[in-house]
Amino acid sequence: MDTAASVLRTELDLIAARRPHHVMIDGEWRVKNGL
Numbered sequence: 001m002d003t004a005a006s007v008l009r010t011e012l013d014l015i016a017a018r019r020p021h022h023v024m025i026d027g028e029w030r031v032k033n034g035l
Contacts, residue, residue: 023032 023030
């Protein structure tokens, strides 16, 4: 496993946790309201 990629993934998850979740729908990024 690439440690750098793992750290980056964790950071992205932390950022995503603070923002509305974006999902790919019909080829477009759309905001899916969080909890």
